[in-house]
Amino acid sequence: MQRESWDVIIVGGGSAGLSAALMLVRARRRVLVLDGGAPRNGVAAHMHGVLGRDGWSPLELLELGREEVARYGGAVRTADVASAESLDDTSSGDAPGFTVTLATGERLVARRLLVATGLRDELPGLPGLAEHWGTGAVVCPYCDGWEVRDRRIGVLTTGPRSVHQVQLLRQWSPSVTFFTNGAPTADEDVAAMLARGIVIEPRAWASVTADEAGRLSGIRLADGTAVALDAIFLGPSPVPNDGLLTGLGAATAPAFGDGDWVGIDPTGRTSVPGVWAAGNVVNPGASVPIAAGAGNLAGAAINADLVEEEIRTALAG
Template sequence: MSADTLPSRTVDVVVIGGGAAGLNGALMLARSRRSVVVIDGGTPRNAPAEAVHGLLALDGTPPAELYRRGREEVRGYGGTVVTGTVAAATSAQPSPDGDPRFTVTLTDGRELTARRLLVATGARDVLPDVPGLADHWGRSVVHCPYCHGWEVRDQPIGILAVGPASVHQALLFRQLTDDLVYFTRGTELDGDGRARLEALDVRVVEEPVTEVVADTDGAIAGVLLAGGGMVDRRVLAVGTSLQPRLDGLEVLGLPVEELPGAMGRRVVSGMAGTTEVPGVWVAGNVTEPMAQVGASAAAGAMAGAHINAHLVMADAGAAVAARAVVA
C-alpha cells in the first residue's frame, strides 16, 4: 500500500478502516466524484485466514489480495488510501451554513478535515482464556461454519462452549462432520440442548478443559482435561466475544450496545449505517459483527451511497442559500 499524501483541503469523506466495508464505501463515494480518504491500519479481522469464502466469484481469494485489489480500485477513481492509525477523530467547527466538520489526527501527527466520517474499523475477536487456543486462531480454531466449515469438513471437531449460543454452533458444525464433541466448560446445557446433541450423536464432555495441545507439527492434537485425560481433536470451534474497534474514536460518542447472549458489543446504527452522531456513518463488523465479507462490503456500499446523497442535499441547500444572498 503506497503512502498517499494527505490532502490539505477539507475532503468530503474520511473512511476509517480499509477492509471490505470501508473500501466498498470509498469506492461508491469515489465513483460519485467525492473526495475521499481511507485510513487503513493494515490489520483486518480476517488476516489470519487463508482465504475469503462465501463471496460470489471471489471465493477462495486470500484476504490480503482482496484488499489490494480494492485499494487499487478506489485509487483508480481518484480516492486516496493511506497507511496509518487514527489517534483521534473529533467534531470540529461546522461550516458557516452548519455543515458538519471533523478533524482526524493520525498517530504520526498527520491531520485532515472532513465533512463526513464513515467508521468501518471492524470488530475484535476476544477468545476464551484457554492455554494454547489462540495459537491456532483462524486456522484450526474457527468460529463460523460458513466462513471455514467446508475446509474442516469430516474432521474430528470440538466445540468449546461459551454460553447457550454454543449449542446452535454445535448443530451447525454437526452438519459438516460426524465426529463432534461438545465441551461444556462449565456453561449451562439445558434439557432441550442436551437432547438435540445426543440425538445427533454428539458426545458431551463436562469435565473442565485446561489446555489445547499441539502435535509435533504444530497442529492441534487434542484437548487436555482437568483429570489428565485428552480428547483427540483436529479442529476447535468457539464463539468469541466481539468488541467494536473504536480506539481513538471515543470522543465521537458513538452509541454502543450489548449483543444478546453475552456475545459482545456493537455500535448502534440505523438505515444504511446512520448513527446518532450527525455526520457519522458506520458499516461492517463494527456494527454487524456477524457479517461476512460480502455482507460487510454491501453495507459499505449502502453507507457510501447514503453519505453521497446526504452531501448532495447539503450542497444543493448551500447553493440555494448562496443564490438568495446574491439576489
C-alpha cells in the first residue's frame, strides 16, 4: 500500500470539514473528504446568522463548498468511515500516519487526519416531536427566533439550561410558555419568568400536534388540554460522533455539562499526534460560522504541522 496517498483525510464534509479542506487544497495539499451526507442542520430548509448566506439552504451551502474544494483539486467522496488507526510503520520515523477504513472495507492512507463528524441531537421521548424536528421544533433562538417573532412559542424543559433558553426566547416574543412536564423549577427561576410574563405550564405533556397540512400546531397535555403553538424550542442532548477519535485514543474530559468530550487545543489538535478535530464533534455550541472558523484554523494548523515534518525530513537529508 502506498504510504502517502493523501496528505490529509477529512472525515465529515459539513461546514467544519469543508472549510478545513478549502484551506488545505489552497495550500497545495492532497486532500480527501469522506462524508456520510447527513449534516446536523440538513433537517432545516433555511439557515440564519450566516453572513453573506443568511436564509440559504444548508445543503446548498455545502454543495457550493464541495465545488470550491474540487476547484483546487480536492476530492470529496460520499462514504461512511468505520474506523481509523495509527499506522504501525516504523519506516516513517516520528511522522504520524493513519489508515482509514470505510464501511465498505476499503482502506485509505493519510499523513494527517481531521475528524469533523458533527453530533447527534437526542430528543426527549415526546410523541410527534421527531416529525417536526428542524421545522416547527428547533434548538437555537438565533437561528430560528426571528421567523417566529411575536408568535406563540413553547419551550420544553430538557435540563438546567432550559431556564436560560426560555428567558432568551422572551426577547423574540411576549407569548412564551415554559412546559416543565412536572419537573420542579427553582423558586427564583419561577419568579424571574413570571416577572417577564412567561407562562409556566407544569402539567405532563403527551404529544406534539399537527394541523391538516402537517405543520406543528401545539402540544397536547396528558389531561387532554390542547395548547396552540407556532413553534417549540428545546435543548436536545448533544451526542458527539466521536467514535473515530476515541478509537484512536484521543483524550476526553467532562465538558459542556453533557458528559465527556474530546479535548482540543485552540487550533483543534487532539491529544493524538497528527489528529485534529473541528466543529460540533468537539463543540456542541458551534454554529455554521463557528464550525467553519474552527475548520479554517485546523486546516492551517495541519498544513503548518506538515511543513514542520518536511523541515525535519529535509534536515535529515
